[in-house]
Amino acid sequence: MSNADELEDSSAPLIEHLAELRTRLIRSAIAFVIGIFVCFYVWNPIFNFMTQPICSALNERGQDCGLILIKLQEGFFVAIRISIMGGFALAFPVISYQLWRFVAPGLYSKEKNAFLPFLVASPFMFILGSGFAFLVVIPLAFDFFLNFQQFGMGGEAADPTEGLGQAGITFQGSVAEYLSLTITFIMAFGMCFQLPVLLSLLGKAGLVSSKGLAHVRKYAVVAILVVAGLVTPPDIFTQVILFVVVFGLYEISIQIVKRIEIKREARMRADGTWYEDDEFDDDEFEDDEDEHPEEKS
Numbered sequence: 001m002s003n004a005d006e007l008e009d010s011s012a013p014l015i016e017h018l019a020e021l022r023t024r025l026i027r028s029a030i031a032f033v034i035g036i037f038v039c040f041y042v043w044n045p046i047f048n049f050m051t052q053p054i055c056s057a058l059n060e061r062g063q064d065c066g067l068i069l070i071k072l073q074e075g076f077f078v079a080i081r082i083s084i085m086g087g088f089a090l091a092f093p094v095i096s097y098q099l100w101r102f103v104a105p106g107l108y109s110k111e112k113n114a115f116l117p118f119l120v121a122s123p124f125m126f127i128l129g130s131g132f133a134f135l136v137v138i139p140l141a142f143d144f145f146l147n148f149q150q151f152g153m154g155g156e157a158a159d160p161t162e163g164l165g166q167a168g169i170t171f172q173g174s175v176a177e178y179l180s181l182t183i184t185f186i187m188a189f190g191m192c193f194q195l196p197v198l199l200s201l202l203g204k205a206g207l208v209s210s211k212g213l214a215h216v217r218k219y220a221v222v223a224i225l226v227v228a229g230l231v232t233p234p235d236i237f238t239q240v241i242l243f244v245v246v247f248g249l250y251e252i253s254i255q256i257v258k259r260i261e262i263k264r265e266a267r268m269r270a271d272g273t274w275y276e277d278d279e280f281d282d283d284e285f286e287d288d289e290d291e292h293p294e295e296k297s
Contacts, residue, residue: 125197144235
């Protein structure tokens with residue numbers, strides 16, 4: 001067979017894969033566009049649902065719940081952002097299914113059985129993190145922020161024309177700013193709740209170990225603090241909450257990876273393919289550290 005024939009034979013499967021990829025992407029895009037139009041039609045109820053935390057916090061203080069449009073086009077762009085987010089949420093089952101149908105034929109049955117639980121756990125953990133942010137973190141954060149308002153003796157906002165001329169400080173939030181802040185909370189906690197899924201998948205693939213994760217715990221603390229400072233609004237209150245939650249998820253991930261290792265060891269011992277080389281290497285490494293402590297300094 002000539003080189004030209006070999007190139008034609010190898011290019012044929014590639015063209016078929018590209019054609020299938022195009023079909024999957026088109027179907028995903030259609031589902032996404034349909035979701036956008038559906039959510040644009042009902043963006044008002046969605047936004048009203050998202051304003052429940054701030055309205056509850058204001059009602060507890062006897063204040064009216066109202067947000068303002070600072071720019072003329074602000075309401076339209078808020079509706080667009082809500083439609084895009086809602087459209088992606090509605091289309092995500094279709095998108096994930098199309099992705100799985102494209103990837104699954106190239107996987108062995110064991111790989112499918114190992115990967116499919118993580119594909120299901122990932123959106124579940126994102127929804128769990130988003131729900132935790134919306135139901136717990138956001139109300140606490142808004143209640144904390146609203147405490148910086150300044151009121152008069154009668155519970156009303158202080159009038160600067162009366163008494164000692166004390167300036168009133170009341171909340172008059174922008175629609176776009178409120179939406180951005182709420183989305184920031186939801187996305188930050190939703191993505192951080194993916195940590196157990198990611199580390200479990202890496203542990204399943206043998207790329208990380210429970211001992212290794214425990215050994216780098218102090219570095220993980222610093223990394224979590226940096227992430228908490230970057231993805232949350234600039235206040236120590238929400239950063240501490242995110243740090244505590246993510247660090248707890250990190251510790252849970254260590255235990256999950258340890259269970260994966262125990263099951264893998266039991267299966268390999270049953271198959272007669274388990275070797276003790278790794279354990280001996282770990283012991284030798286620890287002995288070397290004990291014998292040469294001056295090299296660590």
